[in-house]
Amino acid sequence: MDETGDFALLILGIETSCDETAAAVVSDARRVLSNVVASQFDLHAEYGGVVPEIASRAHAERIRPIIDAALAQAGLTFADLDAVAVGHRPGLIGSLLVGVAAAKALAWSLAIPLVGVDHLHAHLYAAAMGDGSDDEATIAARYPALGLVVSGGHTALYHCASPTQTRRLGATIDDAVGEAFDKVAAILGLPHPGGPAIDALAAEDGADDRAFDLPISRLDRDSLDFSYSGLKTAVLYAVRGNPRPRDRGGGFDRDHRDLSHAQKRDVAASFQRAACRAIIIKLERALDELARSESDERKIAPHSDQRGVRSLLVGGGVSANARLRREITALGRARRIDVYMPPMSLCVDNAAMIAALAHHQLTTHGPADLTLTAVPTTGA
Amino acid sequence: MPRSEALCTNLADTATLSRRLADLLRPGDLVLLDGPLGAGKTTLIRLLAEALGVDPRVVASPTFVIAHEHPLPAGTRLVHIDAYRLGGHEPEELELLGWDHLTGPDAIVLVEWGERIAGLITREHATITIEHVDEHSRRFTIDLPEDWASRRPAIGAAPPAAAGLRPTLCPVTGQPVSPDAPHYPFSSERAKWADLYRWFSESYVVGRPIEEADLDQGQ
Secondary structure, eight states: OOTTSSOOOEEEEEEOSSSOOEEEEEETTTEEEEEEEGGGSOHHHHHTSOOOSSSHHHHHHHHHHHHHHHHHHHTOOGGGOSEEEEEEESSOHHHHHHHHHHHHHHHHHHTOOEEEEEHHHHHHHHHHHTTSOSOHHHHHTTOSEEEEEESSSOEEEEEEEETTEEEEEEEBSSOOHHHHHHHHHHHTTOOSSHHHHHHHHHTSTTOOTTSSOOOOOOOSTTOOOBOOHHHHHHHHHHHHOSBOOGGGTSSBSOOGGGSOHHHHHHHHHHHHHHHHHHHHHHHHHHHHHHHHHHHHHHHHOTTOOOOOOOEEEEESGGGGOHHHHHHHHHHHHHHTOEEEOOOHHHHSSOSHHHHHHHHHHHHHHOOBOTTOOOOSSOOO | OOEEEEEEOSHHHHHHHHHHHHHHOOTTOEEEEEOOTTSSHHHHHHHHHHHTTOOGGGOOOOTTTSEEEEEOTTSOEEEEEEOTTOOOOSTTHHHHTTHHHHOOTTEEEEEETTHHHHTTOOSOOEEEEEEESSSSOEEEEEEOOGGGGGOOOOSSOOOOOSSSOOOEEOTTTOOEEOTTSTTTTSSSHHHHHHHHHHHHTTSSOOSSOOOHHHHHTTO
């Protein structure tokens, strides 16, 4: 029993959608008892060799020790678990399959419910659940919400009526914002990972975020989709000049080594400004759009219990970017709407968010059966 | 390997090229795309996907998740892979990626940054190399396997490029045709007559009512 007198529901979460192998135990959809991510875990020592970056074999090798570590850190055994949840979509099919197979095997052998969770919906819930100090009613009062997922693989906007009722409003039509950060870092010759490197460079004294006039993608007038491919190409031309004709060897006039540190700093700042601005424009459009449809709803049904958007939920690794955090916070203040961004450990890919959202899915929709499969695409 | 080149100065040109290429593609085909950052690999794949019947809005960059799959109208699959993050050194890398699961006789497979895994690929494939010419223009160098050249385009093949003669693929034989060829855009007189015969025999049809504007073309 927990302090409120209820029996705690303990859920093991598993996440293998991309590079990270992760497992976590969460109690009652909000208290994170353990949260283990392989890249932060010293498996190199354990296996005495290189752990491949990508690939299902890496997940397959890591998954057992990671699950064991998640249980050990929570001070639990398999017998204590009430359910097992897995991020089963979207992602690389071979990677997802490892997590799905592990979760099914555990659910079957322990005879406990199985839950399949959409990785993107879990990122949104990670923002709403906060740091574990809020009670269930407080978390529920954050909905309906506007949700934003910004990461290396995803850039998407959602309307969230509740943790389990989401509707996708828009998404990137080409590169994800985190991918743009990484590729611009590569163009500038900055070390990997690119996001923090650009963030740091752009924050240096003297950085001029208007030194380069880079395009801010808006797409159609009422589009809620994103596009980062044009911005990436504009940075390429700003850094490398013009392409050389083929008879002069092809390639470009120059590369990042020909730029001074101040120029690189200004490119980073100008890129970051354009990348963040595009997100803020889409958030503003989405808030306007949702307010409009809400007022239409009220005209038709004056006593409708439909409520306006109460908060802004932001998840995914790019939400660690200092400028984006600052601009989103300012937007929230201007629009009088609360903004929730998870701590770093829950921004990046992790399994705690999977286990936490699974609690709501289990109580509202019930468990999945053992025919649960890995799905490469996201749901609504 | 038959090689052809196309210079596209805008997106409409690239869309025309994509429709021609899409007509040549069959389930089981593999195409490697190369070119530096910002060359337009994802853009070309989006246009190819659109020509194959996929909603272009869902064709995004798979750099992070490595692969995206799109169902095609015929019940087959379009598999869009990005090898940007792959090393291409270990022969088992493709296997670890789930290559056999992703690719198959029912899949048209398009790979961005194909050069990174080209050394691991033993099966027949086409290669498309994209070069920056200026901010809006790109040069496409297309190498097709020998036997793809004899493929016939699907019924309802793409219309000829709107303006300016540029190297193209013969709609009948699939062979590359240069703008100064005597029977452009066909590779031979025989191909030209074969194309006309397809109209007469109604294996080519216009899928909508003919409008006045259609009759102005070619003047």
